[in-house]
Amino acid sequence: MKILVVDKNKCTGCHQCELWCGTEIASVSKELYQAIREEPHPIPRVYVEGKDFALQCRHCEEAPCIEACPNGTMRRDPETGLVYVNEPTCIACWMCVMVCPFGIINPSASMKVAIKCDRCRHMGYPICAEVCPTQAIKLEERKDYRTKAF
Amino acid sequence: MRYVIIGGSAAAISAIEAIRSIDRESQIELFSDEATPLFSRVLLPYYIAEELSKPLLNFRSSDFFEQNKITSHLGVRIKEISSESNTVTAENGEAYPFDKLLLATGGNPIIPPIQGIQKEGISTLKTMADAEKIYQWKGKRAVVIGAGSVGVESCISLRKRGMEVTLLEQLGHVLPTVFDEEAASMIQKRIEDLGIKTVTGEKAIQFSGNGHVESVVTESREIKCEMVVLAVGVKPAIELAKKVGIEIGSLEGIKVNAEMMTNVQDIYSAGDVAETFDITRESSWINAIWPCAVEQGRVAGLNMAGKKTLYIGSFRRNSIGNFIGVPAISMGLTRAETCSTCEAGESFQEIKRRTKDAYKKLIIKKGRLAGVILVGQTQKAGLYQILLKKQIDVSEYIPVLMSRNLNFMDILPLIRRNADRFTETEYKEIMDTGL
Numbered sequence: 001m002k003i004l005v006v007d008k009n010k011c012t013g014c015h016q017c018e019l020w021c022g023t024e025i026a027s028v029s030k031e032l033y034q035a036i037r038e039e040p041h042p043i044p045r046v047y048v049e050g051k052d053f054a055l056q057c058r059h060c061e062e063a064p065c066i067e068a069c070p071n072g073t074m075r076r077d078p079e080t081g082l083v084y085v086n087e088p089t090c091i092a093c094w095m096c097v098m099v100c101p102f103g104i105i106n107p108s109a110s111m112k113v114a115i116k117c118d119r120c121r122h123m124g125y126p127i128c129a130e131v132c133p134t135q136a137i138k139l140e141e142r143k144d145y146r147t148k149a150f
Numbered sequence: 151m152r153y154v155i156i157g158g159s160a161a162a163i164s165a166i167e168a169i170r171s172i173d174r175e176s177q178i179e180l181f182s183d184e185a186t187p188l189f190s191r192v193l194l195p196y197y198i199a200e201e202l203s204k205p206l207l208n209f210r211s212s213d214f215f216e217q218n219k220i221t222s223h224l225g226v227r228i229k230e231i232s233s234e235s236n237t238v239t240a241e242n243g244e245a246y247p248f249d250k251l252l253l254a255t256g257g258n259p260i261i262p263p264i265q266g267i268q269k270e271g272i273s274t275l276k277t278m279a280d281a282e283k284i285y286q287w288k289g290k291r292a293v294v295i296g297a298g299s300v301g302v303e304s305c306i307s308l309r310k311r312g313m314e315v316t317l318l319e320q321l322g323h324v325l326p327t328v329f330d331e332e333a334a335s336m337i338q339k340r341i342e343d344l345g346i347k348t349v350t351g352e353k354a355i356q357f358s359g360n361g362h363v364e365s366v367v368t369e370s371r372e373i374k375c376e377m378v379v380l381a382v383g384v385k386p387a388i389e390l391a392k393k394v395g396i397e398i399g400s401l402e403g404i405k406v407n408a409e410m411m412t413n414v415q416d417i418y419s420a421g422d423v424a425e426t427f428d429i430t431r432e433s434s435w436i437n438a439i440w441p442c443a444v445e446q447g448r449v450a451g452l453n454m455a456g457k458k459t460l461y462i463g464s465f466r467r468n469s470i471g472n473f474i475g476v477p478a479i480s481m482g483l484t485r486a487e488t489c490s491t492c493e494a495g496e497s498f499q500e501i502k503r504r505t506k507d508a509y510k511k512l513i514i515k516k517g518r519l520a521g522v523i524l525v526g527q528t529q530k531a532g533l534y535q536i537l538l539k540k541q542i543d544v545s546e547y548i549p550v551l552m553s554r555n556l557n558f559m560d561i562l563p564l565i566r567r568n569a570d571r572f573t574e575t576e577y578k579e580i581m582d583t584g585l
């Protein structure tokens with residue numbers, strides 16, 4: 001399965017990924033100049049953490065969020081393996097938020113749904129990787145790390 | 151291989167998914183004495199509140215049994231297990247053979263011995279039938295006894311239907327086993343703002359009325375009502391297990407090992423009925439919550455299908471979401487002093503921060519997180535959860551963990567240092583961040 005890998009050395013903390021995720025994915029208008037004024041405010045699914053590190057859902061193989069969700073709203077797309085929120089059935093109980101080890105689910109008080117990255121599953125290519133000016137975010141095949149000494 | 155599953159809820163369905171991830175073909179028979187399949191109990195208060203209609207209570211699609219080639223026996227109660235002939239016997243006398251058996255029988259609501267408890271208009275809330283009954287009740291005034299999660303959600307659901315509701319709790323504050331006093335007071339305020347009357351530190355001693363309940367009597371008052379919801383907890387449904395000689399733990403749950411197997415070969419157990427090792431208490435405990443039932447069901451299912459998997463242990467986790475209206479999450483122990491199972495003299499530390507709308511408390515034991523309470527700001531709750539679950543030494547990271555800006559990057563060095571505590575898959579997922 002392909003996942004989004006971030007190269008910390010290349011991430012400059014410019015927040016382009018947040019900006020465009022918020023516009024393309026989260027906003028109603030899909031126009032940047034309108035999106036930034038929308039209420040409720042569009043919520044990007046990628047976070048620039050600390051000064052310079054972009055992080056989004058890891059689409060865990062053993063996903064704790066799916067196990068915690070009491071009504072099957074958090075689910076895995078059997079074809080792609082991507083983990084997504086079936087927003088219409090979300091009851092905003094935040095059980096998934098409680099267990100995501102990366103802290104990347106946003107319990108949106110205004111939208112009353114759990115908001116997280118679905119790796120743009122309905123688009124050809126993830127927007128964050130597309131807009132990153134240094135190509136710090138890349139779509140790559142999952143690797144085996146244990147074999148490597150660390 | 152013939153699998154038999156008793157129970158049709160969180161633990162059972164999770165076990166089926168785990169078995170089917172390995173074994174697509176073998177026969178799986180599921181028995182549930184509840185006629186409605188695949189609904190989530192957690193959503194029953196939403197049903198009573200008229201926020202969700204029946205079809206939306208399902209946690210798996212209605213063709214789940216077909217899709218997974220399950221022979222389901224719904225509305226069928228198993229009355230006996232034989233470990234000699236490896237069969238289970240249904241109430242109608244029919245026997246079914248098994249090679250691997252899962253007991254996911256959950257818990258039965260506790261009926262407290264209060265005078266007049268048999269009166270009409272008094273119910274627990276556990277099954278779909280209970281929810282339907284409560285939904286149909288006519289009347290204007292309700293009393294909910296017990297202010298645990300189920301009690302609080304029940305009273306809110308009735309309030310949302312416009313009833314006058316009193317929440318009665320014998321201990322000092324609402325959600326006594328979920329939050330400490332400080333956090334509970336914030337939530338209690340919200341409950342009261344919704345127009346619910348809360349009475350704490352008082353016990354119901356009698357129900358009065360002629361046939362139908364008319365009031366709840368405590369030591370110091372009488373509360374008039376037409377209906378009562380009893381929410382004083384659940385106890386494991388161990389009748390079947392007991393009869394066949396399965397070992398029962400000191401807390402009256404089914405004792406299981408790390409593979410979720412009972413002391414009887416090939417008989418497994420998971421969910422609210424099972425007594426497992428509690429990471430934060432360092433002793434056997436029953437954590438009757440949805441996420442634990444699913445995790446345990448998965449581990450049981452994998453082992454039943456022959457893939458050896460060890461359960462890391464359970465711990466309490468509760469989240470209060472939009473239904474109550476204050477974001478609050480609590481996990482593990484709630485107070486340093488209430489860990490009765492911890493040895494005397496063990497060093498406990500409580501670190502708190504309270505602002506107007508937010509509260510954060512960490513309970514540290516031997517340098518590790520033993521409990522976390524977050525009210526208001528909860529998005530990063532999962533970071534604490536993973537550190538607690540893996541019992542990672544956080545003693546040098548307290549200021550970081552108390553910071554308002556905590557993020558995954560901050561705890562990554564800790565995770566790396568403890569990489570051996572993560573499974574292969576988990577480790578991969580962490581490394582995939584690219585850091």
Ligand SMILES: Cc1cc2nc3c(=O)[nH]c(=O)nc-3n(C[C@H](O)[C@H](O)[C@H](O)COP(=O)(O)OP(=O)(O)OC[C@H]3O[C@@H](n4cnc5c(N)ncnc54)[C@H](O)[C@@H]3O)c2cc1C
Binds near residue numbers: 193227390
């Ligand atoms: C109203 C309510 C709200 C809740 N809210 C939350 C929440 O917000 N968060 C949370 O984490 N948890 C919550 N819980 C708890 C959660 O629902 C349970 O932890 C979970 O359902 C446990 O699943 P289980 O599979 O272990 O057992 P159960 O759900 O108890 O299911 C066991 C099933 O086995 C059946 N059974 C038992 N004996 C037999 C037999 N001999 N033959 C055939 N069938 C049998 C039972 O009838 C039952 O259907 C709530 C529970 C209730 C009742």
Ligand code: SF4
Binds near residue numbers: 057058060102103116
């Ligand atoms: S939301 Fe969190 S737990 Fe769920 S798949 Fe994504 S990273 Fe994993």
Ligand code: SF4
Binds near residue numbers: 069074090096097
């Ligand atoms: S907030 Fe939504 S997605 Fe998350 S656990 Fe609750 S219902 Fe599932």
